[in-house]
Amino acid sequence: MATNPPKLKVAVVDDERLQNLKNAFERQFGGSPLFYACAPGRVNLIGEHIDYCGFSVLPMAIEQNVFAAVSLNHSGTIQLANVNPLYNQITVSCSEEIVIDRANPKWYYYFLCGVKGIQEKFGITRLPGMSCVVDGNVPPSSGLSSSSALVCCAGLVTMEANQQSLSKVDLAEICAKCECYIGTEGGGMDQSISFLAEKGTAKLIEFEPLRPTDVRLPDGAMFVISNCCVEMNKAASSHFNIRVVECRIATKMLAQAKGLDQNGLLKLAQVPKEINASLEEMLALVDEVLHPEPYSQEEIFKVLGITSQQFSTELLTANTQHVTHFKLHQRAKHVYGEAARVLRFKSVCDCAPPDSIQLLGDLMNQSHVSCRDLYECSCPELDQLVDICLKSGAVGSRLTGAGWGGCAVSMVPSDKVPSFLQAVRKAYYLPDPRRAAMEKQSLFVSKPGGGAAIYLEK
Numbered sequence: 270m271a272t273n274p275p276k277l278k279v280a281v282v283d284d285e286r287l288q289n290l291k292n293a294f295e296r297q298f299g300g301s302p303l304f305y306a307c308a309p310g311r312v313n314l315i316g317e318h319i320d321y322c323g324f325s326v327l328p329m330a331i332e333q334n335v336f337a338a339v340s341l342n343h344s345g346t347i348q349l350a351n352v353n354p355l356y357n358q359i360t361v362s363c364s365e366e367i368v369i370d371r372a373n374p375k376w377y378y379y380f381l382c383g384v385k386g387i388q389e390k391f392g393i394t395r396l397p398g399m400s401c402v403v404d405g406n407v408p409p410s411s412g413l414s415s416s417s418a419l420v421c422c423a424g425l426v427t428m429e430a431n432q433q434s435l436s437k438v439d440l441a442e443i444c445a446k447c448e449c450y451i452g453t454e455g456g457g458m459d460q461s462i463s464f465l466a467e468k469g470t471a472k473l474i475e476f477e478p479l480r481p482t483d484v485r486l487p488d489g490a491m492f493v494i495s496n497c498c499v500e501m502n503k504a505a506s507s508h509f510n511i512r513v514v515e516c517r518i519a520t521k522m523l524a525q526a527k528g529l530d531q532n533g534l535l536k537l538a539q540v541p542k543e544i545n546a547s548l549e550e551m552l553a554l555v556d557e558v559l560h561p562e563p564y565s566q567e568e569i570f571k572v573l574g575i576t577s578q579q580f581s582t583e584l585l586t587a588n589t590q591h592v593t594h595f596k597l598h599q600r601a602k603h604v605y606g607e608a609a610r611v612l613r614f615k616s617v618c619d620c621a622p623p624d625s626i627q628l629l630g631d632l633m634n635q636s637h638v639s640c641r642d643l644y645e646c647s648c649p650e651l652d653q654l655v656d657i658c659l660k661s662g663a664v665g666s667r668l669t670g671a672g673w674g675g676c677a678v679s680m681v682p683s684d685k686v687p688s689f690l691q692a693v694r695k696a697y698y699l700p701d702p703r704r705a706a707m708e709k710q711s712l713f714v715s716k717p718g719g720g721a722a723i724y725l726e727k
C-alpha cells in the first residue's frame with residue numbers, strides 16, 4: 270500500500286536535545302526560537318565516488334544530524350553561534366553579498382553556502398536578519414556528511430525564514446549546487462538523502478532527473494559504522510577534486526576515442542548513454558582506450574587537441590591547478606565497476622534470494638578493494654579497520670563517503686552484532702588511548718533514519 274511521504278514541517282516533540290538547544294539559544298540571544306530545522310548525515314552503503322559522474326548511489330540517512338534553532342531579528346545581520354565551542358560565533362551583514370572563502374573553509378561558510386543557495390533561487394536582494402544556534406552531532410570529516418547536513422539545515426532555515434516553500438527534490442538540488450561554493454565539486458548524494466530519506470528504508474538515488482527509490486535491506490543483517498578516527502577535511506585538501514578532474518578528463522578521452530562531440534560531456538555516465546553501451550562494455554572500452562600509466566598534461570593536450578589555457582579553465586578546479594599527472598584508467602575502471610555493483614546490490618535487495626546477505630557482503634568487499642586499489646581513496650588505518658571488521662564477523666565491510674580517513678560500514682548478521690562490536694572494540698579502539706576515548710561516538714549500529722524537517726513549537 271502506498272504511503273504519503275513524510276512532511277517537511279512537523280510539530281515539536283518532547284526532545285531533550287531540542288530543549289537543550291532552546292536553552293542555549295535563550296542564553297545566547299535572549300528570546301525564544303521561532304522554529305527549528307534539522308538535517309541528517311548519511312551512510313553510503315555502496316556507490317562511492319560515482320554521484321559526480323552521474324551514476325546512482327545507495328545511501329541511507331543516519332540518526333546523527335545538524336539542528337538549528339532560529340529567530341528573526343531586526344539587526345540587519347545573520348548571527349550564527351554553535352553549541353560546540355570549537356566553532357566560533359560570527360555575524361554577517363545582510364546588506365553585503367555573501368562571499369565564501371574557499372581558501373579558508375570555516376564552519377560558518379558551509380552554513381552560508383545554504384543561505385546563498387536559497388537567496389539565489391528566489392532572487393532575494395536583502396535577506397531578513399536571523400539569529401541561529403547550531404547543534405550538530407555527525408562526526409565531522411569522517412565520511413558521514415556532516416558538511417552537507419549543515420548546508421541542508423541552513424538551506425531549510427533560510428527557506429523558512431523567508432516564508433518560501435520548496436519541494437524536497439528542489440531543496441536537494443539547490444543544496445547540492447550551493448555546497449560547491451565551499452570548493453569541493455561533489456555530486457548530489459549527500460544532500461539528496463538528507464532531504465529525501467525516510468525512516469526504515471535505504472534509497473537508490475538516481476540523478477538527472479533526481480529520483481529516490483526505496484531499497485528494502487535484508488532481514489537478518491545490521492549495518493554497523495566504525496570510524497577509523499582519522500579526519501579528512503575535503504574542502505581543505507585537493508584529494509577529492511583531483512578525482513573529480515581525473516573523471517572529467519577520462520570522459521573526454523573516451524568520448525574522443527568514440528568520435529563523440531565533446532561539448533557538454535564532462536561525466537563518465539554520459540559516454541555509455543551516448544554510445545548505447547552497457548557498463549561491461551564500458552569496462553572493456555576503458556582497457557582498450559586508456560593506459561594504466563599516469564597521463565601528463567602534455568599528452569592530454571595532444572590527444573584532446575586542447576590548449577593549456579582550455580585545460581586549466583574547463584577541466585581543472587581552482588585547487589587542482591598544480592597537478593601534473595592524472596590516473597585515468599584506474600579511476601574510470603572504478604567508476605564503471607562501482608556503478609554496476611550498485612545496480613546488483615539493488616537487484617539482490619529486490620529479489621531477496623536465500624543467500625542475499627552473502628551476495629551483498631561480496632559486493633561491499635569488492636567495492637572496498639576498488640576504492641582502495643583503483644580509486645586510491647582509502648588510508649592505512651581505514652584498511653586495517655575494514656580488515657578487523659571482516660575478521661570480527663562482518664559479511665561485508667567497506668569505506669563509506671569520500672574516504673582518505675573516516676568511517677567504514679559493515680554488514681553484520683544480526684545475531685553476531687554483540688560479539689562483532691566487542692571484537693572490533695578490542696582490536697581497534699582499546700589498544701590506542703585516543704581511539705579508546707572516541708569509541709562511544711565511533712562504533713555504532715545504524716538503522717535507516719528520516720529526512721530533514723522543520724520543527725514548530727506546538
Ligand code: ADP
Pocket residue numbers: 335351353356374375376377379403404405406407408409410411412413414415416417419501502503504670671
Ligand atoms: P564530512 O565528510 O563530514 O562531510 P567535510 O570535511 O566535508 O566532512 O566537512 C566537515 C566540516 O563541516 C567541518 O570541518 C566543519 O567546518 C563543518 N561541520 C561539521 N559538523 C559541524 C557542526 N556540528 N557545527 C559546525 N560545523 C560543522
Ligand code: NG1
Pocket residue numbers: 313316317318319320321411412413414415416417448453454455456457458459503669670671672
Ligand atoms: P563526504 O563523505 O560527505 O565528503 C563526498 C561527496 C559526495 C560523494 C562522496 C563519495 C560532497 C559534499 N560530498 O561525501 O557527493 O561524492 O564524497 O562517494 O562533496
